[in-house]
Amino acid sequence: MAGINMQQLMKQAQQMQKKLAEAQESMNEVTVDASAGGGMVKVTVDGNMQLQSVTIDPDALDPEDVDMLQDMIVAAVNEAYRGVAEIANKRMSAATGGMGAGMPGMPF
Structure with missing residues (x-):
């Protein structure tokens, strides 16, 4: 492996x-x-994908249209999750x- 400096690679890996x-924090x-x-x-979701409010x-x-309320809640939560992601x-x-886009094991 000519030209590859293992010490430099390790330093770059540690920096990344x-x-x-820091990004996760x-x-x-x-x-x-x-x-x-x-x-x-209206909903609020934090950066750890936890619904806060x-x-x-x-x-x-409207007791006659519970489905609509449920749909609105789901839509708002999903929109907030997309924003966090x-x-x-x-x-x-x-x-x-x-290089990190789509990294396995990452929730975003």
Whole structure:
């Protein structure tokens, strides 16, 4: 393996590992708000993909149409999850110089 400096490769791997850890740590500060039904359902998800809050406008409470409310909740949560995943992908890609997209075992 002419020309390959193992010490340099190890140093680069350690730098990338540090950047990944920093990017992952920075996700602790992330919150994403999303809504559905014209704002009738609002949710907040943190950077660790944990649902933090759900706010439902009283006008959305129709005992005759529970399915619609359930659909709005699912839509808002999924939108928030997509937002967190997008932020995580950008940060991980920046940390790995674009090599990290779609890394196995990563939740984003």
